[in-house]
Amino acid sequence: MAKILVVYHSMYGHIETMANAVAEGARRVEGAEVTIKRVPETMPQEAFKNAGGKVDQEAPVANPAELADYDAIIFGTPTRFGNMSGQMRTFLDQTGGLWAKGALHGKVASVFTSTGTGGGQEMTITSTWTTLAHHGMIIVPTGYGIGEFFDISEVNGGTPYGASTIAGGDGSRQPSNKELTIARYQGELVAQTTVKLKG
Numbered sequence: 142m143a144k145i146l147v148v149y150h151s152m153y154g155h156i157e158t159m160a161n162a163v164a165e166g167a168r169r170v171e172g173a174e175v176t177i178k179r180v181p182e183t184m185p186q187e188a189f190k191n192a193g194g195k196v197d198q199e200a201p202v203a204n205p206a207e208l209a210d211y212d213a214i215i216f217g218t219p220t221r222f223g224n225m226s227g228q229m230r231t232f233l234d235q236t237g238g239l240w241a242k243g244a245l246h247g248k249v250a251s252v253f254t255s256t257g258t259g260g261g262q263e264m265t266i267t268s269t270w271t272t273l274a275h276h277g278m279i280i281v282p283t284g285y286g287i288g289e290f291f292d293i294s295e296v297n298g299g300t301p302y303g304a305s306t307i308a309g310g311d312g313s314r315q316p317s318n319k320e321l322t323i324a325r326y327q328g329e330l331v332a333q334t335t336v337k338l339k340g
């Protein structure tokens with residue numbers, strides 16, 4: 142079995158919804174075993190709750206060391222000014238030991254994101270790729286693999302680098318059907334690639 146991990150950071154739930162869609166897409170692929178986890182929240186619990194953070198997230202919390210147990214890792218992070226969130230940064234900063242052993246070298250990786258207005262969506266994905274390249278991971282972009290990427294009839298996330306959603310400044314907009322379709326496509330594509338690579 143090709144072991145696929147979807148690991149995410151979500152404050153308000155948009156990335157959590159996207160992560161579930163990515164996992165759903167990956168599960169369509171025969172030979173793929175899919176796990177969803179989230180990175181530890183670094184914000185004090187009370188402040189997180191007071192800011193309207195989504196406290197009831199089902200996914201168990203991941204430990205950086207366990208990344209070595211998977212064949213593919215799909216990272217989900219909201220943007221913070223065009224970069225991954227501090228929570229995801231802190232998680233990945235703890236993978237130095239794995240890097241020193243080459244433990245993630247040759248594994249498959251992909252990234253999806255959420256932004257308020259769309260600004261920073263591509264930068265967030267590609268700047269996250271930098272860390273993954275240092276690990277020697279095989280980065281899978283989505284390209285324009287399905288028709289949804291070409292649809293400009295409404296506000297829509299979805300980049301050739303990876304899936305995205307546009308949350309709105311107040312976070313009131315939820316991932317649309319088209320954005321979720323692209324997220325499922327990303328999961329499926331990564332799982333197909335991983336199964337092929339594993340032989």
Ligand SMILES: NC(=O)c1ccc[n+]([C@@H]2O[C@H](COP(=O)([O-])OP(=O)(O)OC[C@H]3O[C@@H](n4cnc5c(N)ncnc54)[C@H](O)[C@@H]3O)[C@@H](O)[C@H]2O)c1
Binds near residue numbers: 153184185189228309
């Ligand atoms: N982005 C959304 O989806 C969304 C949803 C609902 C509401 N809002 C509102 O929009 C505004 C901006 O939201 P945002 O998500 O860009 O920024 P934010 O300031 O709410 O949070 C961004 C990050 O800053 C850090 N942070 C914030 N408060 C902290 C604290 N007290 N202690 C430690 N770390 C802290 C955390 O790492 C957090 O992930 C906020 O007022 C927020 O409540 C946004």
